[in-house]
Amino acid sequence: MSTTVKLEQKVQAKGHEIAAELRAMFQKKGIYVVNLIGSPGSGKTTLLEGLASRIKGRAAVIEGDLATDEDKKRIEAAGMRAYQINTVGSCHLDAAMIRDALKEFSIEGIDLLFIENVGNLVCPASFEIGEDIKVAVVSVTEGDDKPAKYPKAMKVSSAFVVTKVDLLPYLKCDVARMKRDVQAAMPGIACFTTSATTGEGLDAFLAWIDARAKERSAESV
Amino acid sequence: MSTTVKLEQKVQAKGHEIAAELRAMFQKKGIYVVNLIGSPGSGKTTLLEGLASRIKGRAAVIEGDLATDEDKKRIEAAGMRAYQINTVGSCHLDAAMIRDALKEFSIEGIDLLFIENVGNLVCPASFEIGEDIKVAVVSVTEGDDKPAKYPKAMKVSSAFVVTKVDLLPYLKCDVARMKRDVQAAMPGIACFTTSATTGEGLDAFLAWIDARAKERSAESV
Numbered sequence: 001m002s003t004t005v006k007l008e009q010k011v012q013a014k015g016h017e018i019a020a021e022l023r024a025m026f027q028k029k030g031i032y033v034v035n036l037i038g039s040p041g042s043g044k045t046t047l048l049e050g051l052a053s054r055i056k057g058r059a060a061v062i063e064g065d066l067a068t069d070e071d072k073k074r075i076e077a078a079g080m081r082a083y084q085i086n087t088v089g090s091c092h093l094d095a096a097m098i099r100d101a102l103k104e105f106s107i108e109g110i111d112l113l114f115i116e117n118v119g120n121l122v123c124p125a126s127f128e129i130g131e132d133i134k135v136a137v138v139s140v141t142e143g144d145d146k147p148a149k150y151p152k153a154m155k156v157s158s159a160f161v162v163t164k165v166d167l168l169p170y171l172k173c174d175v176a177r178m179k180r181d182v183q184a185a186m187p188g189i190a191c192f193t194t195s196a197t198t199g200e201g202l203d204a205f206l207a208w209i210d211a212r213a214k215e216r217s218a219e220s221v
Numbered sequence: 222m223s224t225t226v227k228l229e230q231k232v233q234a235k236g237h238e239i240a241a242e243l244r245a246m247f248q249k250k251g252i253y254v255v256n257l258i259g260s261p262g263s264g265k266t267t268l269l270e271g272l273a274s275r276i277k278g279r280a281a282v283i284e285g286d287l288a289t290d291e292d293k294k295r296i297e298a299a300g301m302r303a304y305q306i307n308t309v310g311s312c313h314l315d316a317a318m319i320r321d322a323l324k325e326f327s328i329e330g331i332d333l334l335f336i337e338n339v340g341n342l343v344c345p346a347s348f349e350i351g352e353d354i355k356v357a358v359v360s361v362t363e364g365d366d367k368p369a370k371y372p373k374a375m376k377v378s379s380a381f382v383v384t385k386v387d388l389l390p391y392l393k394c395d396v397a398r399m400k401r402d403v404q405a406a407m408p409g410i411a412c413f414t415t416s417a418t419t420g421e422g423l424d425a426f427l428a429w430i431d432a433r434a435k436e437r438s439a440e441s442v
Contacts, residue, residue: 041367067370068370100423119370120312120341121260122341124341143262148288151288
């Protein structure tokens with residue numbers, strides 16, 4: 001094994017350790033944590049805007065971007081508390097960034113925390129940041145071949161959310177194929193077909209998250 | 222400086238060396254090389270399909286994906302020679318992958334080579350793979366905030382191609398804002414507004430590439 005690989009493993013092990021500490025802390029506080037991963041423009045922020053009217057008061061959002069605080073502002077405009085992490089060069093959020101964010105961002109009084117990762121369907125799949133679950137977000141405008149072409153992101157996710165289905169009349173995109181490929185990569189994964197514009201699928205996705213959170217509480221008793 | 226950083230720099234230096242060798246080889250053969258970078262589903266392959274009728278016979282394509290050879294098949298169906306690299310875990314192409322691909326894939330008789338990088342608007346921006354230029358590809362369906370949010374990809378690119386503009390009537394996307402943000406990140410960058418569906422902008426983009434290739438030939442005399 002090369003020295004580079006050994007050092008990378010050491011860095012990753014440290015990340016796992018911080019992620020485990022965060023997970024224990026979130027669980028103790030009764031906060032369920034969802035790590036949203038998807039391409040730039042897959043509709044992660046818009047999905048959260050769509051959910052906002054249903055969850056504001058009980059949820060908060062940590063936003064990850066290379067640059068700008070536009071997503072934080074959008075979430076706040078939708079009525080939820082938000083914190084912006086700028087990774088500058090980094091292609092994914094890591095556990096230490098979340099730990100540092102929580103020194104400034106209060107999560108008291110909530111039971112649901114969304115962490116929107118950097119727009120990238122590859123790298124965020126390899127990092128734990130203290131979440132209970134990862135959710136992969138793919139838009140119909142990206143094309144129906146994406147689950148097959150980015151299998152790692154599907155394999156690490158507990159749910160697969162197809163976004164922007166209101167645009168289907170104008171596109172060639174076979175949602176059934178997407179779901180088949182997702183299920184092949186990750187058998188049993190929950191699939192949701194959504195549009196933040198029409199509201200389609202948002203209640204079902206939220207009900208599923210809440211059921212998972214309830215399961216976790218039951219397990220921890 | 223940590224040992225990790227030193228080792229990373231050593232790996233990157235080796236990559237630069239291979240990239241420089243490839244660049245010299247391409248130049249000697251009179252082949253102009255374009256490295257296409259963009260998010261998953263930004264329309265890189267569709268852009269090449271749109272260009273195919275104009276460049277087949279003189280161009281070839283190297284496709285980079287984590288998995289599948291779907292893009293290679295699409296390019297071949299459009300009448301161009303293509304080679305598929307599967308990076309498996311890696312979030313970007315590197316120079317050694319291109320060198321290895323060229324052991325199997327002949328580039329004799331062409332004067333234009335497109336290398337379609339892994340779908341990722343972050344990591345491929347940091348790697349040289351022997352190309353003359355990088356071109357950033359962003360679709361209108363990703364949203365008009367993407368150039369501001371992914372400035373590194375803009376800074377390393379010589380051209381910015383907006384794709385899928387035929388879908389503008391169904392979206393909220395301000396293309397003028399995209400161009401302003403791109404120009405702010407990379408003053409003087411060439412901008413093209415395209416649709417592979419209607420053919421809009423494809424001739425202008427190709428004419429611009431050919432003019433760059435001609436400039437390079439003139440410089441190397």
